[in-house]
Amino acid sequence: MAASTLTEVARLAGVSPATASRVLNGSARKPGKDIADRVRQAAESLGYIPNAQAQGLAKSSSGLIGLIVHDIADPYFAAIARGVQAAAREQRKMVLLATTGGAPGEEREAVAAFAARRADSIVIAGSRSCRTEDQDDNTELAAELDRYCRNGGRVAVVGHAVVGATAAEGYHVVAVPNQELAGALAGELAAGRDGDFVIIGGPEGLLTSDDRIRGFQEGLARAGRAPAEILRTAFNRAGGYEAGLQLAARIKAGASGGGEAAAPKLCIFAVNDVMAIGASAALRAEGLRIPRDATIAGFDDIETLRDFRPALSTVRLPLEEIGRLATRATARLSGGNDADEDEEQPTVTGEVTLRRSTEAVA
Amino acid sequence: MAASTLTEVARLAGVSPATASRVLNGSARKPGKDIADRVRQAAESLGYIPNAQAQGLAKSSSGLIGLIVHDIADPYFAAIARGVQAAAREQRKMVLLATTGGAPGEEREAVAAFAARRADSIVIAGSRSCRTEDQDDNTELAAELDRYCRNGGRVAVVGHAVVGATAAEGYHVVAVPNQELAGALAGELAAGRDGDFVIIGGPEGLLTSDDRIRGFQEGLARAGRAPAEILRTAFNRAGGYEAGLQLAARIKAGASGGGEAAAPKLCIFAVNDVMAIGASAALRAEGLRIPRDATIAGFDDIETLRDFRPALSTVRLPLEEIGRLATRATARLSGGNDADEDEEQPTVTGEVTLRRSTEAVA
């Protein structure tokens, strides 16, 4: 038994398919009450479910929102996804998920797939990369997005514009003040502390990571501190762990080496919480304690990680809200005047959140 | 400029749409090489992207897999989602996401929406509920799923069959041995420990929670221990925290009250990791230490939570694998003989993982 069609419903109700369509799926024209009831009843008794594909074909709009993330199991993306999902529900749309591991090439494929499905809009989360090895893929990704926009699609990208994208119609960027916030964090950390700073960053060219690093250095400079050394590693827990091991060795060497009064403690800034947790685990595995032997801060304020001990100092980012904003941005139809559109853009703000992991121990 | 169509490509290449279709999208008939090249080139120059909606309409199959979870930001579901996504990619399909908060009513809506989109299959994750208040919704959900299956859809549900679902064709259940594993956990915890046990469980009627509770009690019984008291609370961190506060008060009362030799320590079993973490946080907030003042174990072995201190004893569940299995189960076409189908079903196993949080302190 195949799913029943509008035509069948119409026949059962004794009306034309046109009328059935008008009553079952919103239309400007409202058929008479008695007829409407008949149709609705027929639909009910047949268990009619409109074929969204056909509807999409006919109306050329699918009710789909494409979401591109690196990894849906990463709590950072999961939080954003929750926001996207919530906003999608507001718009009575469904979200199509694509995970790419962050590779621009796969992102391009995902965009193409979304375009093929005629997704009404696309939300791209996840750090943009401008590494030279990604250059070609980025160009293609930009071209694909461009085409998608020209064909009427709306896209929102979290953080940074896709490298090389020409600011087409319908292209939104939800700016995240990574740099400013990292600077503020550095400022607060620098106050009343005299040890050196070390940054555990992602691979060079990852825009989010680079912004946070740059901002942190700027903040340090403003506080009259020397720039921090930068350790490059993978942008995930494993990377943080690895860097943490290096630092642990260094700290232990410093502690045993210097007979002088307690060498000023190292303050570690990992460019995201997950890396910070990895680094903490490494330090702990090496027998070091936080904040006694070193202090550490992250970025993002991942919800799942808030129960960690020592509580991680970090920068709170309204991840879910970001997802929501991005999604909403793609929803604004070209109805209003363009000027308005730019004004209304709500802006994302974060908040430096100092916790135990960077406290001075008595 | 609208997206270009197959017809346009065909015209540019100087062939019929039929031929263009045959070369661009796999067909049994392979047109001649020269023609194929011409078509491909035309498609390339036009930036042709096939309209998946139209394809779906014509072939009546969408290349979509629907995934239903309670909350995508919950690491449990995020992990499963990752597996589903991976399996979907194997099948060259995309995943459509729906979050329901666990309400059967919303799950029904999601199934209907997936059916409307003609999703090829649906994967339902998340604990089934058999609370009386959900009874009606469950019935409707079951009916909806039934209809979906009858219309050729395949569905896989993680853990338990939807209450009231008639085992239709194409309905798979990925069994998770919650009960057995909880029993094993209880057994291992009971060995060499004499304090009382307390279970922090979800609301009565949540099947997953109930299974784990039942299994744990059985395990306790096998070990010759009295059944544990059960605290019912919300199936999330907040619930765990709340229960933790209660227990903390109780522990403190017991400690101060009894002048006798150290009252045997309480061992807490929270039916999932997130709740366990919540409970731990509550205990800590009340000045109690784990495992010194009480021991605690969870269930799931959520990846993000593994760096927690004290490391949480738990039962490792291959969440990602579960998502993958569920998705693959829906992929098996009715090609093979049915007998085979049942044999091959790979089975999910977990592993009791004792860590610091349940160690006996010296």
Add this chain to the structure above:
DNA sequence: TCGTAGTGGGAATGCGCTTTCCCAGACCAG
């Protein structure tokens, strides 16, 4: 030489729905 199978391409139909266009009847003012 003719007949037949086989090959490769095109015309046409339909997937299920929306929407424009058309038409019959109702209703009102003149």
Add this chain to the structure above:
DNA sequence: CTGGTCTGGGAAAGCGCATTCCCACTACGA
């Protein structure tokens, strides 16, 4: 009573593609 405007319903034309026929042509054996 007639001409006009609404109103509400139906017919039909797509939306973009897959696919079933059908046909022209070639190749081959008899």
